[in-house]
Amino acid sequence: MLEHTFPMSTPRSPLVPTLARSMLRRAYDEAQAGLAEGGIPIGAALFSRDGALLGAGHNRRVQDDDASVHAETDAFRRAGRRRDYADTVMVSTLSPCWYCSGLIRQFNIGAVVIGETANFYGGHDWLAELGVQVLVLDDPACTAMLADFISSHHDLWFEDIGL
Numbered sequence: 067m068l069e070h071t072f073p074m075s076t077p078r079s080p081l082v083p084t085l086a087r088s089m090l091r092r093a094y095d096e097a098q099a100g101l102a103e104g105g106i107p108i109g110a111a112l113f114s115r116d117g118a119l120l121g122a123g124h125n126r127r128v129q130d131d132d133a134s135v136h137a138e139t140d141a142f143r144r145a146g147r148r149r150d151y152a153d154t155v156m157v158s159t160l161s162p163c164w165y166c167s168g169l170i171r172q173f174n175i176g177a178v179v180i181g182e183t184a185n186f187y188g189g190h191d192w193l194a195e196l197g198v199q200v201l202v203l204d205d206p207a208c209t210a211m212l213a214d215f216i217s218s219h220h221d222l223w224f225e226d227i228g229l
């Protein structure tokens with residue numbers, strides 16, 4: 067496990083890896099649900115810092131014919147309105163793209179837990195520089211799930227990732 071916590075001056079307590087892993091499990095289940103629907107297997111969930119689930123979702127590009135429905139945006143929208151997101155944690159099976167990193171920054175989400183960065187390296191270093199707590203779990207199941215999908219759906223993956 068690779069742990070990044072930036073900056074050291076943050077008053078927030080560190081993310082607890084055991085809790086982070088159980089949160090990631092929820093995001094992984096979302097990704098599997100997306101896969102079962104014929105979609106791209108990326109899942110996310112928004113939690114309160116103490117582990118209460120606020121909303122969960124998955125990439126719905128294929129299902130909704132909508133390129134803007136990423137896992138993180140789906141989870142965010144399903145969480146409804148909040149006055150303040152500083153005490154929330156966005157959990158995603160994959161490093162957040164620039165679009166989703168922008169969402170996290172815009173709403174001042176305090177922490178991000180990431181399943182893997184091997185298949186895609188998104189904006190999490192940028193978020194860490196801005197003071198968002200970032201925990202990368204390097205989860206083998208998340209990595210294998212998306213690697214398998216990319217190898218069998220090459221065109222769809224590169225359509226989604228915008229390359």
Ligand SMILES: [Zn+2]
Nearest residue numbers: 136163165166
């Ligand atoms: Zn995204």
